[in-house]
Amino acid sequence: MQNLNALVVDADADFRETASKILLAAGFNVATASSGQEGLTQAQQSTYRLVCCSDQLPDISGVDFCGQLRAISGFDCVAVLIMTDQDSSRLLKQAMLAGATDIFSKSDHEELETYVQRLAERESRQLSGRVLFTEDSRVLQTIIIDLLTDMGLDVDAYTHAEGAWDAFQGGDYDLVITDVMLEGMMSGITLVRKIRRAPGELGNIPIIATSGFDNMSRKIELFHLGVNDFVSKPIVREELRQRVFNHINSYQNLRELRSQQNSLYSLAMLDEVTQLFNRHALREFAGKYFSDAYRFKRDLALAVLDVDHFKQINNEHGFEKGDQVLAELGTWLKRFVRDVDIVARWAGEEFVVLLHGCNNESAHALMERLQKKLGRFKPANIPVTLSIGVASLNHDRNDTLNSLFELADRAMYQAKMAGRNCVMTYDGHSGQET
Numbered sequence: 001m002q003n004l005n006a007l008v009v010d011a012d013a014d015f016r017e018t019a020s021k022i023l024l025a026a027g028f029n030v031a032t033a034s035s036g037q038e039g040l041t042q043a044q045q046s047t048y049r050l051v052c053c054s055d056q057l058p059d060i061s062g063v064d065f066c067g068q069l070r071a072i073s074g075f076d077c078v079a080v081l082i083m084t085d086q087d088s089s090r091l092l093k094q095a096m097l098a099g100a101t102d103i104f105s106k107s108d109h110e111e112l113e114t115y116v117q118r119l120a121e122r123e124s125r126q127l128s129g130r131v132l133f134t135e136d137s138r139v140l141q142t143i144i145i146d147l148l149t150d151m152g153l154d155v156d157a158y159t160h161a162e163g164a165w166d167a168f169q170g171g172d173y174d175l176v177i178t179d180v181m182l183e184g185m186m187s188g189i190t191l192v193r194k195i196r197r198a199p200g201e202l203g204n205i206p207i208i209a210t211s212g213f214d215n216m217s218r219k220i221e222l223f224h225l226g227v228n229d230f231v232s233k234p235i236v237r238e239e240l241r242q243r244v245f246n247h248i249n250s251y252q253n254l255r256e257l258r259s260q261q262n263s264l265y266s267l268a269m270l271d272e273v274t275q276l277f278n279r280h281a282l283r284e285f286a287g288k289y290f291s292d293a294y295r296f297k298r299d300l301a302l303a304v305l306d307v308d309h310f311k312q313i314n315n316e317h318g319f320e321k322g323d324q325v326l327a328e329l330g331t332w333l334k335r336f337v338r339d340v341d342i343v344a345r346w347a348g349e350e351f352v353v354l355l356h357g358c359n360n361e362s363a364h365a366l367m368e369r370l371q372k373k374l375g376r377f378k379p380a381n382i383p384v385t386l387s388i389g390v391a392s393l394n395h396d397r398n399d400t401l402n403s404l405f406e407l408a409d410r411a412m413y414q415a416k417m418a419g420r421n422c423v424m425t426y427d428g429h430s431g432q433e434t
């Protein structure tokens with residue numbers, strides 16, 4: 001974890017005390033100095049994450065102090081705040097030129113509080129996640145592994161892209177960091193290309209490319225390839241740290257959001273017992289099937305499938321076993337029909353199948369084949385039969401999902417009346433027929 005040391009440099013003892021209190025409350029260890037020279041001496045002896053200094057010190061101006069502080073090794077990435085009572089744009093300009101991080105008002109404590117709290121929170125927050133890291137320099141590899149593990153991350157490091165690519169396919173990573181030029185047959189660029197071609201979520205992982213060539217056209221090319229970020233060598237630890245932090249944070253937030261969306265989708269659209277679409281989802285998707293069928297003069301049929309004597313199954317084997325029958329039957333139905341067809345659980349022991357490109361005859365024949373096959377498949381090891389009603393779209397009748405369902409349901413009822421385990425098709429001219 002980063003050190004959370006802060007240094008307050010001010011001749012005014014009251015302000016040193018006030019600033020120290022704010023910093024301590026945010027979780028910093030605080031040291032103080034009352035002059036510029038004292039502050040610079042302390043900076044040479046210790047490391048700090050934050051320095052607050054007055055714009056007017058007894059021996060030196062705050063701006064000069066900031067300039068000299070930045071020249072001390074290790075202070076290039078430290079936050080340096082200049083505290084002032086002045087409202088001067090000239091001071092702001094000078095402070096920025098000297099490398100100050102920001103200028104804060106000495107009297108507005110809230111401003112300082114908010115800043116230090118955010119900084120402390122970010123610095124002390126441990127990430128969790130996995131990084132795939134490719135770098136062929138062993139020395140640099142060790143330094144970066146140290147940095148990443150210090151942030152709380154698990155690192156899989158490789159010197160060759162080939163190894164990294166194998167690991168990527170089998171691993172669940174939150175970030176990829178890769179050198180662009182690598183030893184071996186595969187370059188970092190090829191690795192990026194392959195990752196971006198990976199299917200689904202896998203291909204969306206954030207990628208930080210690193211390179212000693214700080215060449216603009218190369219950088220642009222890398223962004224075209226799908227790299228999210230670029231860090232030039234020699235790598236500045238603090239810069240890489242902040243970029244890694246941002247990418248992992250955003251990616252994990254995005255994944256969390258997607259998983260919440262998926263859960264909401266499942267809750268709203270899928271039937272809990274069978275994991276088939278529910279009636280609401282069927283209505284949602286059927287609209288497009290009907291409009292396409294009318295527009296392109298395509299056939300469309302709807303079948304209602306009702307399990308025979310399901311009450312008896314529940315009574316004999318228990319409600320849980322009944323659920324298992326419905327679940328296994330649902331999976332089986334989905335596998336039986338084509339991918340373009342929709343299988344949904346309408347209610348209780350009743351399923352609906354929307355059959356794309358089927359008319360009465362083909363739908364009827366398909367359902368008869370289904371019944372035959374079902375004779376050999378026993379969901380949850382229990383023999384079941386179905387009574388099936390079929391109706392198909394009549395282009396002159398202006399059928400809707402509801403109207404077609406009603407006709408198929410009437411046909412299904414006829415199948416029940418005819419002794420069950422059979423298919424009846426609604427015929428627009430003569431009523432129902434087998």
Ligand SMILES: Nc1nc2c(ncn2[C@@H]2O[C@H](COP(=O)(O)OP(=O)(O)OP(=O)(O)O)[C@@H](O)[C@H]2O)c(=O)[nH]1
Binds near residue numbers: 420
């Ligand atoms: N296990 C289980 N049973 C359900 C579920 N939903 C409805 N049922 C039961 O399904 C049975 C349906 O019974 P009925 O409507 O009389 O129909 P049936 O016994 O299949 O008789 P027929 O349809 O005339 O062949 C009822 O006992 C319901 O309690 C469910 O989600 N799980």
